[in-house]
Amino acid sequence: MTFATCDLCDAHEDKLAAGTLHVLPPIFASFGRKQSFCGPARTLKVFEDNVLVRATLETPGQGHVLVVDGGGSLRCALVGGNLAQLAQDNGWAGILVNGCVRDAAELNACEVGIRALATHPQRSFRKGAGDADIKVGIAGVAVYPGDWIYADVDGVLVSRSAL
Template identity: 75%
Template sequence: MTFATADLCDAHEDRLAAGTLRVLDPVFRWFGRAPCFSGPALTLKVFEDNSLVRATLETPGEGRVLVVDGGGSLRCALVGGNLGQFAQNNGWAGVVVNGCVRDSLELNALDVGIAALATHPQRSLRRGIGERDVPVRMPGATVRTGDWIYADIDGVLVADAPLAV
């Protein structure tokens, strides 16, 4: 399925006005070869620890979008080439990271979409700390597990329910 977030915003202005469709702040960089991705969100809240990110991406994605609130940290990467490979191979539609990624050349060779704040060469700590399926505060909007994510190079949308595309 292909779509453009700009077209979705135009077609659903009523939902934007009602707040049932929200636009994340335009702070994300795009990685991967997928021109767009969408699916129901699964949320994680972590800080400079990607243990839960890895454990989640190692499971079947079933077309979902992993939304990772990394607290906006720019001090290490939460997703790299290996985790991007897990996302692609395990059927995740995409990943949105409020934090950094690394191995950008490897990520850009994958058939998955990843949106993140920046790149950082240092890997995260691995303490096994984090929360799953909790509301996460991403730049511009709160995302809950089960919300629908629509993302492309122009932006990331969060909808309370699936949109007609």
């Protein structure tokens, strides 16, 4: 699918005004070989623990975007090169992390789109805590399972329906 977030915003000003289309703040860095990606959201809420992230990426992605609400933590990474490879191998369209990633060179070699706040060399804890398929908050925007995520070089959009 070819799209431009700028064009989507222009074409759907009514949805922006109605609050069914949101533009995330421009705080996310881009990783992975796919500069543009979109798909329905699968959501996780974790904090400095990536066990659920791995378990989810081990399942068939079917073109979905994994949205990880990591609470905005900048103290460790939730996604690294091995998980990006899982995402690529299992058909995920992309990953959006409200937190950090690591292994940037490995991420950039994968055919998947990734957005995250920053890089951090330390891996996360592995306790298995968190929730899946719930409403999460990403940079002040609510994201529900099934919402559509559109990301390209200009930004990231969250839409209640496919555009």
